[in-house]
Every structure is written in C-alpha cells, then in structure tokens.
Amino acid sequence: MNHLDFLREGLRNIKTVGTITRSSQALCKKMTEPVNFDKARVIVEYGAGDGVITKHILNQMHKDARLLAFEVNQVFYPKLQEIKDERLDLVFESAEDISSILAHYNIDSVDCIISAIPFVNLTEELSFKILNNAKQVLKSNGLFIQMHYSLLERKMYKTIFGNLQINFEPLNIPPAFVFVCKKTN
Secondary structure, three states: OOHHHHHHHHHHOHHHHOOOOOOOHHHHHHHHOOOOOOOOOEEEEEOOOOOHHHHHHHHHOOOOOEEEEEOOOOOHHHHHHOOOOOOEEEEOOOHHHHHHHHHHOOOOOEEEEEEOOOHHHOOHHHHHHHHHHHHHHEEEEEEEEEEEOOOOOHHHHHHHHOOOEEEEEOOOOOOEEEEEEEOOO
C-alpha cells in the first residue's frame, strides 16, 4: 500500500486507523527493540494495519515462532493477506477477544504483544478490557508494547501492568512514544 492510499484510509476511518501515515522504519525498529526474538515463540500484533510493522516483526522472528496479527479494518486486512509467511496467522477480529482466539489456535500464552491500536479513540471501558485481557494471556515477564502519539494514556498502563517504560521516536510522522510494559505477576 502506498502512502497516499494509507492517507485516504486514515482520513476515512481515523477512529480505527488512528493515524494518517504509515509507521516509519525507525518506529518499527523502536517497537521491536525490547523483544528477545531468539526466545519468543508466540507473538501477537494488535492493529496490524497494512503490515509495515508485521513485516518488520517477521524479518526478526525465529523460524519456529508464530505471529498472530489482528486487524479489523476491511481495507487493510486484504493487504495483510498478501504477506506470504507460514509463521503468520491473520485474525479479522477485535483484540478484546484474545483469549478465545488463542484457544482456537491451541495457544495458552504469548511472549509478546506489539500494538498500534489507537486507544485514545476507544472508550475507557474497552481500552481497559483489551489491556487486561492482554495481560492475562502474556507469559510471566512477557511484554506489551504500544505506540502512542501523546502521553495521555500512560496512567492506564501503570494501573494495569504496575510498570511502564516510555521511549520516544522522533523519526516518525508524527513523532511517537513507545510504551513498554512487562507482566510481573
């Protein structure tokens, strides 16, 4: 998908897309830096969009790892289907249903969740539900990594995970924050 097509879809569905530009390579790198790809065998991506971060994850994943990529946008989902990698499973469902979807794939827990869900556009109730459900399926010491364009939502992550590391990536339009939480309990 080119930048103009992404812009059009972002403008048409800003509430679910959350941006009008694709993530830069610098942001993709910043979002995947905390992941130990040598050990991670099950990774989940929320809000896979047109696959720019998805491809970045796949390029670093272990050959025996698995990536479940969630996307609910009807324009982006077919773009994701163009990615040919046997380690990739696409999920056209809401991230709030993570437990039942993992059960469908016979997966008990995940090593890492990398997310681009635009939480600022969701209700507080839905945001808390998605994050609490994510925490439940993470392995001990599993990571939840989320991109944001502001720091407005940081309290929610501290409340749910009890910890939060924030990294900044200026080489993105707009510049972005990367929130990293570890499941410690």
